[in-house]
């Protein structure tokens with residue numbers, strides 16, 4: 001399928017741009033959104049860009065009852081030269097395409113999804129902020145809209161994209177280490193479950209643990225495997241990296257770990273730097289032992305929103321493991337500077353991770 005020329009129905013009431021120092025994350029949306037309808041009978045059709053606004057959904061829409069929906073999250077950056085570029089566009093489109101079958105959702109061909117993202121970002125191009133560490137966050141979503149309460153894959157689905165200018169994740173631009181609670185009881189994703197897909201349901205499953213952790217002063221939880229609660233999986237909604245001595249370890253991808261694009265960037269860059277990098281299972285006992293031996297050098301999460309999020313302390317079974325004196329580690333900082341530098345165009349893009357609009 002090729003989308004052809006996507007019609008644009010421009011808003012007659014464009015909104016003022018919010019000040020770039022007050023953007024936050026995901027609070028403000030641009031003037032337009034893109035929608036494409038899918039039916040089992042006719043496939044994808046009617047791609048269009050329309051003014052941003054509420055969706056008309058039948059209250060029986062299956063996503064509202066059975067959670068048949070998923071999303072993506074990627075960014076566009078305004079470079080130092082003023083030009084807007086998309087970050088790892090095809091990889092994000094491919095991931096949504098590959099994940100959709102797990103939820104019995106129709107997969108938009110990655111080339112069409114990329115074309116849709118480009119078309120919408122072009123229309124709202126002047127919403128892309130330029131302040132340091134700001135970006136345009138892009139949220140493509142697939143949602144089952146068929147009005148039917150029987151339990152089976154919906155035969156009517158909506159793909160839409162909304163855009164949100166976002167500010168610096170860490171206020172003043174410096175990375176801030178967070179305290180993390182190691183969750184021994186609740187499970188984010190189980191073997192055979194939805195964990196490897198950006199399914200809305202995974203986020204619903206994660207909220208209670210996050211709320212409990214916040215109440216006790218932690219920013220997020222570290223997720224262990226869903227069977228024995230022993231092997232490390234992810235941290236909050238990010239992939240997890242642990243530096244033990246001179247080895248950088250991240251859990252291998254599985255059906256309960258999301259294949260993060262930032263994870264891939266970190267692995268690629270760290271390997272090029274000649275670091276010892278392992279994708280291997282890592283138990284919480286090994287982390288506790290490494291800390292006791294003085295070898296737990298750094299822990300950090302990776303994801304599109306924050307890029308790198310250092311962990312300054314882990315709370316596990318009533319014990320507090322302070323990491324690197326609660327300060328940002330040298331590797332976390334180096335990775336953050338490198339990846340954000342490529343995103344902004346101040347460092348060379350040797351892998352072709354940026355795509356022009």
Ligand SMILES: *Cc1c(COP(=O)(O)O)cnc(C)c1O
Pocket residue numbers: 073198234236237238239258259260261262263302303304305
């Ligand atoms: C989106 C996501 C990540 C990070 O993926 P990126 O592509 O780097 O943004 C990690 N874990 C979970 C559970 C996620 O949903």
